[in-house]
Amino acid sequence: MAAGFGGFVAATAAAGDLVVQPRMGFGDVAAMRSGLLATKRARAATAGTITVDSYTRVGDLESAAAALAAGAALNGYPLVSHGAETNRRMLRGVRDATFPVQVRHGSADPGKIFEALLDAGLDATEGGPVSYCLPYSRMPLSQAVEHWARGCELLAARGREAGREPHLETFGGCVLGQLCPPSQLVALSVLEAVFFRARGLRDISLSYAQQTDPGQDAEAVLALRALAGEFLGGVRWHVVVYAYMGVYPETPRGAASLLTAAAELAVRTGAERLIVKTEAESRRIPTISENVAALELAGTAARAARPVPPPPGGADSQVYAEARRLIEATLELHRDVGRALLRAFKLGYLDIPYCVHPDNRGAARSYIDGDGTLRWADVGALPLDGLVPRRRSRPVGSAELLDALHYVRRRHDGEG
Amino acid sequence: MIPIYPDPKARPRTRRPRAMVSGVASDSHTWNLVFLQLVCEEAGLDVVNLGPCVPDDLLVGECVDQRPDLLVISSVNGHGYRDGLRVVPRLRARPELAGTRIVIGGRLGVTGRREDGPAARLVAAGCDRVFDGGPGDLEEFRALAAEVASRTADGAASRAPVRLR
Numbered sequence: 001m002a003a004g005f006g007g008f009v010a011a012t013a014a015a016g017d018l019v020v021q022p023r024m025g026f027g028d029v030a031a032m033r034s035g036l037l038a039t040k041r042a043r044a045a046t047a048g049t050i051t052v053d054s055y056t057r058v059g060d061l062e063s064a065a066a067a068l069a070a071g072a073a074l075n076g077y078p079l080v081s082h083g084a085e086t087n088r089r090m091l092r093g094v095r096d097a098t099f100p101v102q103v104r105h106g107s108a109d110p111g112k113i114f115e116a117l118l119d120a121g122l123d124a125t126e127g128g129p130v131s132y133c134l135p136y137s138r139m140p141l142s143q144a145v146e147h148w149a150r151g152c153e154l155l156a157a158r159g160r161e162a163g164r165e166p167h168l169e170t171f172g173g174c175v176l177g178q179l180c181p182p183s184q185l186v187a188l189s190v191l192e193a194v195f196f197r198a199r200g201l202r203d204i205s206l207s208y209a210q211q212t213d214p215g216q217d218a219e220a221v222l223a224l225r226a227l228a229g230e231f232l233g234g235v236r237w238h239v240v241v242y243a244y245m246g247v248y249p250e251t252p253r254g255a256a257s258l259l260t261a262a263a264e265l266a267v268r269t270g271a272e273r274l275i276v277k278t279e280a281e282s283r284r285i286p287t288i289s290e291n292v293a294a295l296e297l298a299g300t301a302a303r304a305a306r307p308v309p310p311p312p313g314g315a316d317s318q319v320y321a322e323a324r325r326l327i328e329a330t331l332e333l334h335r336d337v338g339r340a341l342l343r344a345f346k347l348g349y350l351d352i353p354y355c356v357h358p359d360n361r362g363a364a365r366s367y368i369d370g371d372g373t374l375r376w377a378d379v380g381a382l383p384l385d386g387l388v389p390r391r392r393s394r395p396v397g398s399a400e401l402l403d404a405l406h407y408v409r410r411r412h413d414g415e416g
Numbered sequence: 417m418i419p420i421y422p423d424p425k426a427r428p429r430t431r432r433p434r435a436m437v438s439g440v441a442s443d444s445h446t447w448n449l450v451f452l453q454l455v456c457e458e459a460g461l462d463v464v465n466l467g468p469c470v471p472d473d474l475l476v477g478e479c480v481d482q483r484p485d486l487l488v489i490s491s492v493n494g495h496g497y498r499d500g501l502r503v504v505p506r507l508r509a510r511p512e513l514a515g516t517r518i519v520i521g522g523r524l525g526v527t528g529r530r531e532d533g534p535a536a537r538l539v540a541a542g543c544d545r546v547f548d549g550g551p552g553d554l555e556e557f558r559a560l561a562a563e564v565a566s567r568t569a570d571g572a573a574s575r576a577p578v579r580l581r
């Protein structure tokens with residue numbers, strides 16, 4: 001079977017380089033094609049991205065078509081509405097063995113998007129039954145689990161027909177972008193990967209989004225690697241780090257400093273791939289050249305960070321202990337990992353701080369400690385007894401919430 | 417049936433003036449909504465937070481049922497002008513909502529700049545204010561929320577029977 005997305009990443013890693021990838025998506029076909037070509041030509045080991053627009057994400061194809069008809073700008077590429085023929089034409093001469101392309105979407109019901117990407121000749125995408133439901137839609141979690149089970153099966157079966165191993169990345173390492181303690185990000189990423197495997201996928205990546213503290217982040221990525229090794233037998237996997245997904249620095253220097261830290265995190269922890277953010281992040285959808293600049297900055301930072309000693313084991317940290325407890329407590333609830341996830345959320349064994357979806361219990365709360373680490377303020381019903389001290393959280397006001405959301409931005413913008 | 421999000425922090429209903437905070441159909445961003453809920457509460461309003469990805473029918477239905485004094489629509493994903501222009505006329509078509517102040521705000525387009533044309537159309541469609549990234553947006557919004565809180569509270573008080581001590 002030919003290499004595919006995972007094979008490309010593995011070969012690049014073996015050659016000692018980090019794959020860097022944008023979050024790029026434009027409504028216009030010509031712009032999308034130019035963006036992919038510019039990504040391919042960028043001076044770094046790149047993979048391409050097609051980020052899908054919000055109407056397509058929520059299944060509102062009517063509004064996507066109306067926006068296209070009106071010539072209005074969209075916040076991503078309407079993959080389904082453009083249709084298979086246009087998509088194939090857009091990708092002609094773009095995607096090849098040296099340049100895999102992944103579709104990034106954010107849909108709780110990904111069936112149509114998966115069909116469209118397979119029809120376009122693609123076979124790499126991302127998401128997950130939890131991470132693309134709770135913070136991304138109003139759909140009951142039970143329905144999203146069903147949709148994702150069918151979606152995985154479709155991707156696994158039809159993807160292989162083309163002679164490559166299809167690839168799926170968890171988004172669980174990012175839920176809500178900010179203020180979710182690292183142990184739960186790691187646990188969700190591993191649990192979604194276990195779900196993907198149960199539904200037939202054999203080539204998987206596990207995500208982790210940079211948070212508030214470099215030391216804690218390194219612990220988290222190493223814990224993620226250790227746990228992937230323990231729970232994902234029979235699968236080829238790699239780890240993908242996301243540059244910070246919360247409120248981003250506003251100055252060019254701040255944005256560059258945060259992206260550089262993300263590249264260093266990836267290299268130091270042996271992650272194979274990095275998704276970048278640009279200096280336009282705090283304001284608007286980035287241009288093609290802003291994306292290329294971010295890719296090249298990240299690639300350069302990654303090369304400068306080498307060589308590094310082989311990363312330590314990762315199984316002896318606080319993040320590892322908490323994540324392992326969350327994963328085991330969940331998997332014990334049912335043989336079927338989808339059912340186990342549903343029960344875990346019902347019981348509050350998994351609980352995403354500040355997520356307002358009705359299937360999220362909403363009893364757990366987080367805070368940024370004086371030393372910059374992200375911790376549990378209130379564990380709610382999470383099974384973390386003996387690992388995390390029990391505290392009661394107090395309600396926060398708007399100023400205090402904004403302060404926490406802006407913590408990373410302030411530090412990198414040089415505001416202390 | 418589409419579920420309604422509970423308040424992130426549930427609290428007993430009082431008869432204080434009420435704000436409804438809502439995302440729009442295509443937008444899943446949530447921190448903006450949690451933040452705006454807190455701002456409204458601090459201004460003295462009771463808040464119902466409908467959460468993100470609210471379909472137009474649900475938003476109209478909830479508003480007609482609950483008759484908020486202030487409806488706060490927020491969108492940051494770049495489709496806000498379009499989504500707002502679709503749903504605001506539907507809200508204003510309901511006579512039950514004649515007394516509801518409707519404001520919309522956030523990052524409403526994909527260019528990072530305010531767009532005067534769509535903003536003016538939103539006002540023409542019945543938005544009382546459009547907060548699309550002006551410098552004083554938040555202060556002005558806080559003042560407006562406080563005014564709604566006090567004005568409607570005064571109104572409620574003046575309707576209450578006078579009692580001798």
Ligand code: B12
Pocket residue numbers: 023025051052053054057058075076106135136175176177178245246247248249280281282283284285286405442443444445446447448451452488489490491492493494495519520521522523524525526527528547553554557
């Ligand atoms: C966190 C985040 C996410 C998280 C959201 C998690 C969640 N459920 O909330 C995740 C990762 C899931 C996400 C997803 C997406 N995101 Co996003 N996200 C952000 C980010 C980094 C921070 C937003 C945030 O939390 N801010 C904190 C809150 C408190 O502030 P705020 O939302 O900025 O709102 C402030 C003001 O706008 C104002 N305000 C907002 N609404 C209102 C209303 C009124 C009445 C008033 C007075 C004021 C007001 O008050 C707030 C406080 O100052 C921003 C970029 C940034 N700022 O750094 C991008 C950003 C908002 N996202 C963006 C996009 C496009 C998306 C996606 C479509 C994916 C994509 N194509 O990149 C998806 C959304 C899918 C969908 N269906 O809509 C774009 C929007 C582009 C634009 N408008 O031009 C941004 C700007 C990033 C970028 N540069 O591309 N995102």
